[in-house]
Amino acid sequence: MPSDIFACFFFFRHGILSPQHFEPGAFTVLADYGYVGILLVAAILFTILLLLIPLTLSLLGVVPRKSNPVKTSTYECGLETIGKTWVQFNFRYYLFAILFVALDVLTIFLYPWAVNLRGLGLFGFIAMVAFFIILLVGYVYAWRKGALEWK
């Protein structure tokens, strides 16, 4: 909430909350994410503003608004569309998606390891090698079972 950030900033500035109340860096992190939040709001407003310009112009009659059934029909290279679009169908890549979910969690887990590798030293390296060997078994299994083929 932006108001919380303001309150926090206010208390901090006037010494009601002293730096000892926070972990080192905690306050700046909060203020940083406040900026990201402001950017999010500004980006959404900017995009909506861009979309509103032609709407306003069409209300003023500058941009044409002559809709007809042919114009708003589905465009598939000139032929009329057959059947429904929103049906259940086999989207083929669910095995990739499952592999992705398993491996992507791993990669996010790797980031703290990568930041601290110098501190962890040899032990950290060996631990990660062992971890990757376990993953390798799963990867080779998926490959041999044909999960990596687009059929």
Place this chain on the structure above:
Amino acid sequence: MTLLEQFQLWLASMWPDWAAYITPAIVGILVIIIFVLTMVMVIIYFERRFMARFQIRLGPNRCGPEGILQPIADAIKVLFKEDIVPAKGDKLVHWIAPIVVFVPILMIFAVVPIHKGAILVDLNVGIVYVVAISSLSTVGIYMAGWAANNKYALISALRTIAQMVSYELPVVLSILGVVLMVGSLSMNQIVDSQSIPFILLQPLGFIIFFLGTLAEMNRCPFDLLEAESEIIAGYHIEYSGMKFALFYLGEYGHAVAYSCIITTLFLSGWRGPLLPPIIWFLIKIMVVFALIVWIRSTIPRLRVDQLMAFAWKCMLPMAVINLFIVAAEVLWLPEVFPWIMIAVNFAFACALVLLWSKLFVLGGGRVEV
């Protein structure tokens, strides 16, 4: 300390706190929006002229000197187009989709240092933030494909997700090489620690990251989602006017964003001799983008099965190998003379690329274990 933080401290001595907090944010956001829009116009013009040279023609040269006003003419044309919403489509999602595509791309620029200290927020998780935010616009593309109620658009949207799912992993793993060398996730520190650009120290990581980002921003040769010859234009078939323009902006905004990220991670960001940092940064962005255009005009589009095989059988194992090579070098060879490291790493990269290309030729794209 970033420029905006200094600005904030300076304001705090005169203004009430909330104003001193908000004003730098607004200034920074205006700079970001102006930077993105200007760069998008520049690279659209640049790509059209540069592509034309590859195809032995002139490209746009009528609006203004050397056609330099062409992007502005395009923008005005798009502004006056009639807005068509398909009658059978999902109208609400159809309206929201361009916003969902474009907003994350603006958000990426929050952590891009375009000059010494010129960054909106120097997040301590900078590069993870980029990875997280940049994948959000895929959701917008899927929404667009779904809302159009058009089979081609839906196929395109599903292809996008398959592509995103496959190429996210090599990209994230190749960033890890940089993180290992820097020991931090903050974008400012990544730039600060590159006295030698990381493209020299880990060429393999650069190649994987570059190809992966090509796939993520849906550029040739990975632009299967808008393959004109098979699925006409993909997810934005049913869009016109300003909403189409937002997708177009989004696509090129993505290209700018990833050029910036590649520059920051591998080409030492704004650092460089003689010229001011911002000029170096712009030069490096344009070089990266020129490389993207070069690839687009040289290499034909892949098939879907080749695309997936390339991600899972080629790039993923190479990214893991790269990760361990870099980790071993960081642990055991931190003090070695850099030129030796550069030679060793180039040798590794060449050997691995040659090995994998042999595998792919033998298997015809379908390698078996």
